[in-house]
Amino acid sequence: MVTSAFDLTGQVALVVGVAPGGLGERAAHALADAGAEIAVADLPSLAADLPSRAADLAATAGDRGASAHEVDVTDEASVAALFQDVITAHGRLDIVVNAAGVMLRKPYDETTVEEFERVVRVNLTGTWLVGREAGKALTRQGSGGRIVNLTTVYAERVGPVPESAYYSSKAGVVNVTRALAAELGPHGVNVNCLAPGVFYPTQMTAALGADPDRLAWFGERTMLGRLGDPATDFAGPLLLLASPAASYMTGQVVYVDGGWSAW
């Protein structure tokens, strides 16, 4: 049965960047629905909230359980500790989804070097660092695995609003994905990235609500004529890349953008 390739029973998934209502949180619930044991991780500033949201996931995951961890993806020691903690808590690791990211909407000539480098540090260096530690953990374990990164529809183009640091960092995520896919392929580890269009609302896109005309335009600009709904439009493509169903896909960018990039 082809549907059994989407069954994650017996597998452990780590999702990084799980703010309420965001794509990472949706990913964690989708993976739990598909049968995986779940570990969620986010910044220490969100930590107070994490155990109760892990408990919600544990309810979805039944007796498979869920665990909550603190991490800052810009901090090498923190990322290394995360992987140790997850393996201690769950005994193994099969899937890593990195949804951690920040956006900066600012004209290029008002953006400071510090601001630019901060965005690159989280989105690009953070993706590489999580990928590096995930790759080490998965190859040590020796049973393959899947890593899913998050870029954007603007991975290989730019958008109509000034976000030079964001666009630059997310373009880098594509080649980090391909580079890690090349090095980890011989170990049976698939590395791909999802490129979402505008999914509204999430913590990152909530501010768009202040400009309803712009928000409507983002929807109308797609072939489907609407914005992405985090509750319904993300889980399917995520589950594909996170499951054995995508066993012969690696180094790929999968656009989930209502056709935005296809015009």
Ligand SMILES: NC(=O)c1ccc[n+]([C@@H]2O[C@H](COP(=O)([O-])OP(=O)(O)OC[C@H]3O[C@@H](n4cnc5c(N)ncnc54)[C@H](O)[C@@H]3O)[C@@H](O)[C@H]2O)c1
């Ligand atoms: N929502 C969209 O329309 C959209 C479109 C394209 C790409 N994306 C990407 O999807 C991912 C999730 O975005 P979202 O819209 O769900 O936003 P979100 O703000 O809900 O999620 C981002 C998460 O990253 C975490 N994070 C930020 N800095 C971190 C750090 N240093 N260490 C650890 N965690 C950190 C945040 O706490 C949050 O949980 C991001 O990478 C974003 O760039 C989103």
